[in-house]
């Protein structure tokens with residue numbers, strides 16, 4: 087799919103979603119243009135991860151109303167693997183461990199699934215290793231995590247870094263990062279932010295879910311949104327993040343959405 | 348039906364029992380007396396709660412002989428039949444045979460010891476390092492065609508492995524059987540490691556799915572010795588394997604790995620006992636099971652830390668994957684700790700494929716079938732990756748893939 091600056095990459099309209107019969111998203115509207123970085127902030131339990139998982143296609147969430155279009159196609163009509171192959175990537179808030187499967191095999195399977203979809207020949211282990219080494223060098227990391235089972239016994243920070251490594255290798259068009267900064271120490275936070283900044287491109291967009299303005303000092307967003315009670319209740323520029331850091335969420339909470347002061 | 352088996356024994360003993368020396372005849376006599384007194388276990392006994400051996404007890408098995416293939420014997424190692432060993436190295440055999448596998452602990456061990464005749468003796472002299480793997484393959488006799496009634500074969504293959512001090516070896520012990528017909532293999536293996544000896548031992552069981560396979564593996568380790576024992580259970584309709592390790596010298600190290608891959612109506616029961624008899628020993632246990640169809644897995648992991656066995660470090664994990672609604676797995680840790688300065692951890696899981704993991708893989712572009720295959724294969728690979736015997740990891744990988752229906756392209760190391 088073609089993408090040019092100024093074109094709409096993701097357009098979410100009136101999105102409602104439930105899990106186990108509980109409505110979590112209650113009408114989300116969001117437009118992300120090609121090349122933009124959007125930050126989504128909001129209190130615990132407000133639905134940020136739900137929104138991210140719904141966009142990636144988690145089968146446990148039911149979309150009950152609304153639409154999400156990605157580069158003009160109906161995103162919600164695609165299976166999770168089809169979304170990934172079309173260039174949508176979600177860095178999980180809680181990355182999953184896969185026993186017995188090495189990280190490098192996992193990465194190669196994922197890359198080859200994309201390549202197959204693009205009509206490119208699959209990479210054999212040696213070719214892939216070369217690609218991988220280039221990517222690692224580009225983001226300035228070593229290869230110590232490659233021969234361990236995926237996320238198995240990884241520390242919290244290692245898991246988050248591993249998500250960014252996948253992002254670098256899979257080169258998505260739309261990257262959704264769900265609290266990739268949580269659980270990182272200051273140095274790791276800088277490393278991850280650096281890696282993300284290196285991956286910023288005019289034809290790639292980011293949606294970054296975070297609780298901390300700190301991350302946004304390193305990754306400067308074009309827009310900041312506040313999600314409360316399953317709705318985006320306020321949007322603004324990067325200054326909004328600073329304001330939230332100072333005042334908390336209560337002042338932006340709409341009537342009837344959660345506790346007032 | 349205990350009487351039928353005792354009668355079989357009487358006939359065996361009257362035939363001269365293979366011309367055994369007096370001490371061996373005494374060993375057998377003691378064992379059959381023990382078996383006759385105990386009888387077959389019932390599911391009312393705690394250690395047999397999940398495994399009903401009635402179909403074995405009620406089959407009028409006939410004592411038979413199987414076939415051992417001893418492969419190519421590496422230079423420096425002694426690998427020979429028990430008969431030959433009894434003849435040529437009687438004192439060496441007598442010093443170890445039947446000294447470790449207790450006839451009191453399990454009636455099947457008693458039965459096997461009563462019929463002790465066919466088997467293999469492996470001996471590695473002190474300070475001898477054998478790099479090339481030793482391969483022992485056992486094939487039970489082919490059972491007669493189904494309708495012919497009686498005469499179903501039972502065999503009692505025995506293996507004795509002795510590594511003298513500082514000896515090192517790698518061993519693959521395989522049990523392979525006919526795909527059809529009812530037979531009983533009742534195997535006992537005793538492993539003895541001297542001071543600082545090292546053994547990598549892999550046991551593979553892929554007998555026919557209508558057969559019964561009972562086994563005891565009993566190891567005994569002296570100080571600073573190291574044993575890595577991996578058991579792969581793919582075959583047999585009903586199998587029970589007791590693995591008992593005694594850490595009887597400070598600094599001894601034991602790794603026990605297990606993988607069961609079952610389908611149809613197969614049943615496997617692993618009872619492991621790790622006995623920390625001395626301080627400063629370490630044991631790690633990793634058992635995975637993958638159960639499809641209406642198959643069933645039982646795991647019981649007993650860890651004993653004797654009084655005075657301080658600084659024991661013991662870890663046990665058992666993970667079971669159920670691929671169908673009809674499959675079932677029961678997992679039970681059993682910790683008996685009589686020392687205070689110890690580290691013992693255990694954990695187990697039983698369940699279907701993790702939906703979150705499936706979604707995680709799909710969100711990276713893998714199709715549903717590929718994602719399922721990868722997760723399933725990972726359960727097996729996690730154990731196979733612990734097998735450090737040249738050539739064996741690859742052979743097992745192929746067997747496990749075939750069993751799981753996972754293609755050769757899935758999971759290959761990048």
Ligand SMILES: Nc1ncnc2c1ncn2[C@@H]1O[C@H](COP(=O)(O)OP(=O)(O)OP(=O)(O)O)[C@@H](O)[C@H]1O
Pocket residue numbers: 105106108110128129130131132133134135136137146179
């Ligand atoms: N699978 C589920 N089953 C039941 N409730 C769920 C499930 N997933 C999410 N929820 C509920 O949905 C609400 C929103 O959760 P979500 O994870 O989207 O919040 P969040 O904004 O990402 O919070 P945090 O900042 O803590 O990560 C919470 O009340 C949560 O308990």
Ligand SMILES: [Mg+2]
Pocket residue numbers: 134135136179264265
């Ligand atoms: Mg969240």
